[in-house]
Amino acid sequence: MSAVTASRRVGPLDTARHTMTLAWRGLVQIKHNPMELLDLSVQPIMFVLLFTYVFGGAIAGSPGEFLQWALPGIIVQNALFATLATAVGLNVDVEKGVFDRLRSLPIARTAPLTGRVLADLAKQVWSLALVLAIGLALGFRIQTGIGGVLASAALLIVVALAMSWMSVLIGLAASSVEKVQIFAFSLMLPLTFTSSAFVDIRTMPGPLATWAEVNPVTYLSDAIRGLLLGGPVAAPATRALLWSAAIAVVCAPLAVRAFRRRA
Amino acid sequence: MSYAIQAEGLVKRFKETTALGGVDLSARPGTVLGLLGPNGAGKTTAVRILVTLLRPDAGRAEVGGYDVVRQAHQARAMIGLTGQYAAVDETLTGAENLVMIGRLLGLSRPDARARARELLARFGLADAAERAAKTYSGGMRRRLDLAASLVGRPRVLFLDEPTTGLDPHSRNALWDIVRELVAEDVTVLLTTQYLDEADRLADDIAVVDHGRVIATGTPAELKTRTGGLVLEVRPAEPERLDLVLDVMREVIGARPELDGGLAVAGVNDPAVVPAIVRRLDDLGVVAAELSLRRSSLDEVFLALTGRRAAGAETEPEEPEETELEGAGV
Ligand SMILES: Nc1ncnc2c1ncn2[C@@H]1O[C@H](COP(=O)(O)OP(=O)(O)OP(=O)(O)O)[C@@H](O)[C@H]1O
Ligand SMILES: [Mg+2]
Numbered sequence: 001m002s003a004v005t006a007s008r009r010v011g012p013l014d015t016a017r018h019t020m021t022l023a024w025r026g027l028v029q030i031k032h033n034p035m036e037l038l039d040l041s042v043q044p045i046m047f048v049l050l051f052t053y054v055f056g057g058a059i060a061g062s063p064g065e066f067l068q069w070a071l072p073g074i075i076v077q078n079a080l081f082a083t084l085a086t087a088v089g090l091n092v093d094v095e096k097g098v099f100d101r102l103r104s105l106p107i108a109r110t111a112p113l114t115g116r117v118l119a120d121l122a123k124q125v126w127s128l129a130l131v132l133a134i135g136l137a138l139g140f141r142i143q144t145g146i147g148g149v150l151a152s153a154a155l156l157i158v159v160a161l162a163m164s165w166m167s168v169l170i171g172l173a174a175s176s177v178e179k180v181q182i183f184a185f186s187l188m189l190p191l192t193f194t195s196s197a198f199v200d201i202r203t204m205p206g207p208l209a210t211w212a213e214v215n216p217v218t219y220l221s222d223a224i225r226g227l228l229l230g231g232p233v234a235a236p237a238t239r240a241l242l243w244s245a246a247i248a249v250v251c252a253p254l255a256v257r258a259f260r261r262r263a
Numbered sequence: 264m265s266y267a268i269q270a271e272g273l274v275k276r277f278k279e280t281t282a283l284g285g286v287d288l289s290a291r292p293g294t295v296l297g298l299l300g301p302n303g304a305g306k307t308t309a310v311r312i313l314v315t316l317l318r319p320d321a322g323r324a325e326v327g328g329y330d331v332v333r334q335a336h337q338a339r340a341m342i343g344l345t346g347q348y349a350a351v352d353e354t355l356t357g358a359e360n361l362v363m364i365g366r367l368l369g370l371s372r373p374d375a376r377a378r379a380r381e382l383l384a385r386f387g388l389a390d391a392a393e394r395a396a397k398t399y400s401g402g403m404r405r406r407l408d409l410a411a412s413l414v415g416r417p418r419v420l421f422l423d424e425p426t427t428g429l430d431p432h433s434r435n436a437l438w439d440i441v442r443e444l445v446a447e448d449v450t451v452l453l454t455t456q457y458l459d460e461a462d463r464l465a466d467d468i469a470v471v472d473h474g475r476v477i478a479t480g481t482p483a484e485l486k487t488r489t490g491g492l493v494l495e496v497r498p499a500e501p502e503r504l505d506l507v508l509d510v511m512r513e514v515i516g517a518r519p520e521l522d523g524g525l526a527v528a529g530v531n532d533p534a535v536v537p538a539i540v541r542r543l544d545d546l547g548v549v550a551a552e553l554s555l556r557r558s559s560l561d562e563v564f565l566a567l568t569g570r571r572a573a574g575a576e577t578e579p580e581e582p583e584e585t586e587l588e589g590a591g592v
Binding site: 009010014017018021022024025028029032033036093096097098100101102103104105106107111 | 311314315316336337339340342344346348349350351352353354355356359363364366367368369395397411415
C-alpha cells in the first residue's frame with residue numbers, strides 16, 4: 001500500500017490506532033469464545049460464593065462477617081489471576097502463527113503486546129466490577145466511599161500493568177499453553193494463599209507468617225482493605241507499588257528480550 | 264536490472280543446525296520464484312528472513328528494494344505472507360480476521376469491510392464469513408490465511424507450501440489466483456515440495472537442499488541441464504534387451520539403467536540417437552518403443568540431491584509434454 005510505503009517508522013498516532021485495533025480484537029474474541037466469558041464472569045462469582053459460604057463460617061464465625069473482611073482479598077486474587085490471561089492469549093497467538101502474521105505487517109512493533117494488554121485491562125475492570133457487585137449483593141458494605149472504590153481500581157490497574165510484564169514474559173517464553181497454565185497456577189495459587197488476602201496472617205506458623213508479611217499480595221490486600229473499609233492505606237499501598245515496580249524492572253527487560261528473540 | 268526479491272549469502276544457524284548455509288536468491292518483478300526442496304531444506308527459514316521475521320546471521324536481502332533488516336518497516340509494507348501453517352485468529356470470524364488486518368493497514372472501517380467481503384468472495388468463503396474461524400476446515404483456514412495476506416495488496420507475496428493440505432480443486436484454484444496476481448505484476452515467492460507445482464507455476468526455480476541452493480534456472484533449463492535428455496528404448500522381443508543395453512553403452516559411453524523392459528539412459532547429445540538406431544538396425548533389433556525426452560523435474564531432483572523428492576512417489580505421473588520425435592524403427 002502506497003500510504004504505508006512512504007513512512008519510515010510508525011508515528012505515535014498510528015501506534016495508538018494499531019493498539020486500539022488489536023485491543024478491539026482482544027475484546028471481540030470474547031464474543032466467539034464463551035469459555036473466556038465463563039472465565040471472566042463465572043470464576044469471580046464462584047470465588048466469592050465459595051469463599052464466603054464454605055470458609056466464612058469456619059474462619060470468621062459467619063459468612064457475612066468473613067465476606068466483609070475477605071472481599072478485598074478476593075478482589076486481589078481475582079485481579080492477579082486475571083493478569084495471566086495475557087500470558088495465555090499471547091502464547092496462543094505465538095503458537096497459532098498469528099503473532100508472526102502481525103509482526104510481518106507494517107505496524108508498530110509493540111502493538112501486538114500493548115493491544116492485548118489493553119484488552120486484558122478492560123476485562124480486568126469488568127471482573128473487578130463483577131466481584132464488587134456480587135459482594136455488595138451478598139452483604140458487603142463499603143465503609144469509605146466512591147473515592148475508595150476508584151482508588152482501589154486505580155491501584156489494582158497499576159499493579160496489573162506491572163504484572164502483565166511477567167505475563168508477557170511467560171506467554172512468549174513458554175513452549176505451550178498448557179505450560180503457561182500450569183506455571184501460572186502453581187505460582188499464583190500459593191502466592192495468593194500465603195498472604196492476608198483471606199486470613200489473618202498472625203494465625204500462620206512462624207516462617208510462613210514471616211513470608212506472608214512481606215508477600216506483595218499481603219500489601220495489596222491490606223491496601224485495598226484500607227481503601228474500601230478504612231484503615232491504613234499509605235504504607236501497604238506504597239509497598240505494593242514498590243513490589244510492582246520491582247516485578248516490572250525484572251520482567252520487562254526479560255520480556256523485551258523474549259520478544260526480540262521471537263523476532 | 265532491479266529485482267523484487269534479492270538475497271545474497273544468507274546464513275542462519277539454530278544452535279548446531281545450519282538451516283541456511285549461504286543462500287542467494289533473486290526474483291524479477293512480476294514473476295514467480297519457486298523454492299523447491301525437501302523437508303528441512305531451509306525453505307521456511309529463508310522465507311522468514313525475507314519477510315523480516317528472522318534476522319540472518321550473515322548475508323543481506325532486499326524485498327521491493329528495501330533491506331529486510333535495516334529497512335524492515337518499509338519492506339513489510341511491500342509484502343504479504345502466507346506461512347506454512349495457517350495463521351488465523353480462530354476466535355474471530357473470517358470477516359473479522361480480514362477487517363482487523365485492513366484496519367491495521369490503515370483502511371477506514373467501511374473500506375476494511377468492503378475489502379474483506381471482496382476477498383472472502385474471491386476465496387469462496389462468503390458463506391462462512393460470519394462464522395468463527397475455528398469452525399473452518401483446514402482448507403478453508405488456508406484460504407482465509409491467503410486472503411489475509413492479500414488485504415494490503417502486497418507487491419511481493421510469500422507463499423510457504425501454500426497447497427499442502429489442499430484438495431486438488433482448491434489447489435487448482437490457488438494456482439489460478441497466483442497466476443492472476445502475477446498478471447497484476449505481483450512478485451511471488453513460493454516454496455514447495457511438489458515438483459509439478461514448481462514446474463507449472465514458477466518462472467524460475469531455486470532448488471534448495473541442506474540450506475544451500477544447489478541449482479537455479481527456469482524449469483526448462485533445469486530439465487535440460489541435469490541429465491539433459493533421457494533416451495528410452497524397449498525392444499519388441501524382450502530377450503534382446505541385453506543386446507540393446509550393450510549398444511547403448513557402447514554409443515553413449517555410460518551404462519543404461521533397466522526399468523522393467525525398458526533401457527533408460529541419460530543423454531547429453533541428441534546425435535547419439537540416430538547412431539543407436541543404425542546400430543540396432545544393423546543387428547536386426549526392432550524397437551517397440553524408442554523415445555527421447557527432456558528429463559522430468561523428478562529426475563532433475565534425483566540427479567541433484569541423490570534422493571527422490573518428497574511426494575514424488577505419491578504424485579501421479581504427469582504425461583510427458585516434451586516428448587521428441589520418436590525416431591521409430
Ligand atoms: N526455530 C528453530 N530452532 C531450531 N532449529 C530450527 C528452527 N527453525 C528451523 N530449524 C531447523 O532448520 C532446518 C531448516 O528448517 P526449515 O523449517 O527452514 O525447513 P523447510 O525447508 O521449511 O522444511 P519443511 O519442508 O519441513 O517445512 C531444519 O533442520 C530445522 O530443524
Ligand atoms: Mg517449511
